[in-house]
Amino acid sequence: MSEFLQQLDPVSLLSITLITATPLTLAALGGMMCERSGVVNIALEGIMLTGAFIGYAVAFFTHNLWIGVAAAVLSGMIIASLHAVLSISLLVDQIVSGMVINIMAVGITGVFYRTYLESATSAGPGTLPHWNVPVLSSIPVIGPIFFENQFVTYAMLVLILVVHFVLFRTVWGLRTRACGEHPRAAETAGINVHFVRYVNVITSGALAGLGGAYFSLQQIGNFLPNMTGGRGYIALAAMIFGKWTPVGAFGASLLFSGSDQIGSRMQSVFHVQIPLQFLGMLPYLLTIVVLAGAMGRAIAPAAVGRPYKKE
């Protein structure tokens, strides 16, 4: 039994699960701010990839990881503004606008990477430092999991609470939900629906951009073409699985990243051969199960996906 536990190493399993859930949770929080106000944001994938690239490129040339993180967030906001203009002001179908951004992001980051960065010979910017929280990090089990992390993971843990508070306790949150459920009612109550949606879409870009910084600046200290590998879509699944609530989306992200980790350990420790592709399907399968109403219905904001046009 002890040998089994040693091989499985549950503390490191949980710790890696939390770390790999970071970009999923951040992008899901972003998607949530966006969808709660009535705009679908399938562009999370492209925004994260752009954030990963810009964050890395800026850190590379400035030799400063923190400027890189800030640049990743900013670039996310800029790409999200594009989505906002297209889908809110120009009434473009929100899915189409999002797909355009995703396809564009893969192409542009790939080209710039190959042209300017791939052959660069100077040393990379490295990765964000590990911060051990004094006292708390020495608590057994909990310490190594929660209090020996890097910046983006700490930021994620704080932002879960912040987004929850904003959505359900503040005036902004009430107005956001009103715009996502019944924009016309919000308008007649004197709320500027387009303004609320713009701010939320751009906020979602900031959150997803920070999620992008995880890949290049926290995880490996390098950029690779298409390194987000569909995590933006899994984040959307996590948001739905979590019923458009921050804590729920965090739980779903943990479930998805945890199942990934367990899958790879099954192979390395127990030599059980499950093809990776099957494990990769899990998030989507679970999402379908939830959408089909098997675990209590997940109800999307009523007006999500519909451009709002003043009369």
Add this chain to the structure above:
Amino acid sequence: MRANDGVDLDVSWRQVHALLGENGAGKSTLMNIVYGLLRPDSGEILFDGKPVDLHSPLDAIRLGIGMVHQHFMLIPPLTVAENIVLGHEVANRGVMDLTESSHKVEQLSERFGLQVDPRERIAELSVGLQQRVEILKALYRGARLLILDEPTAVLTPQEIEGLFTIVRALVAEGKAVIFITHKLAEVSEVADVITVMRRGRVVGTTTPKESKSADLARMMVGRTVLLRVEKSPAKPGAQVLKVDNLVVLDDRRHVAVDNLSLDVRVGEIFGVAGVEGNGQNELIDALMGLRSIRAGKVQVDGREISNLSTHARLKGGLGLIPPDRHRMGVVLELSVADNLVLDDFDHPPFARWLVRQFNAIRDYAVKLIKTFDIRLQSPDQPVGSLSGGNQQKLVVARQLGTLPKLLIAGQPTRGVDVGSIEFIHRQIVSERDRGLAVLLVSSELDEVLSLSDRIGVLYRGRIVAVLDAEGADRDRIGLLMAGAS
């Protein structure tokens, strides 16, 4: 198009000012201008004697103008208090003070006698209570002039009485109320002053004392109208439709039609009266085969039809005027002619093998257009370009054109002008006289009362009483509709 053309309207404090007109007369457009949702191309609005410029509802709210829309502007998943304070939240540095919000709502509802629990979710409330929340919302924003847009459309007669009491109380407090409606009876009961609109213009301003219902109707329509349907007593024959202990579930899998039984005979109109949402739509769906039934029997001419497809039922002599015209009645993008053969487009004479027969379709369409007086430029124009009244006449024409045995008429005159209502009613009565059995399902009690030969009152999915229409007591039906036994 000019929805409002040179309109003048004067509203005074301490008055209920009724704005009377048919659908499409421009009442709602006018009120949307006053509420800042629309901008006028020319003209002036004075409030408290001063000219005002309204760019958005926010400007109107600031002046003390409140509006209760026909389709409620409430957000179902949010609570009563959240809905009321939305846009004018009680907050401390952006953080909601929910306790204080609820407290304020309670104070307000006590002051005006509008009882409602601020912590309840809107989705859990009845329509009457939702309307109360809408009124409270306007009062919370400091409304002194309250605009009520078709406020009685969704209420029971008793709830309408309650609303009138509230309106009178508000006026007694010194407020002004604009009451938009197309129902003549209400105007005489609640209004101090009446302005009648027709086709975007004001036809005249009067008071209930000066003008009787018939005069008002003439002003509204522009000609004399029959307020009652003229019909001879029914001569009912053999039973056509027989429904026994029918149980049907709604989309949320709750029981919507609960052990319902009724029968309709040749040459009679059986009217189902009831407030919307008591199982009407589920009953109609089940009879047409659009929704599966949980239990019970449905027989037409003594033959069980519950296992037949909708197509087979239409072939077997059922006709349907669907309650929601745009969802089920017409395809707005298709031409008038195509819509008229929608039930039958793939059969002779409208199709041979796989080829549609356009001449036959067109001839048939021209014939129906003439018989049913559908006003249009060409049978090839899309249905979406017709007025609501003409769209509805098209639906009626298509159904009666197939000469059914049994017509299920769901809200046959919803959103239709008075002139077309009269026409549609006359068509239904004359088909009845030729032996058609009609099941009329309508939430307009006046329509059920004037058209039916027998009336069944529907409450929570059950027919709670069946009465002869001759001499039926309106108040008693109203009470039954509200669930009194």
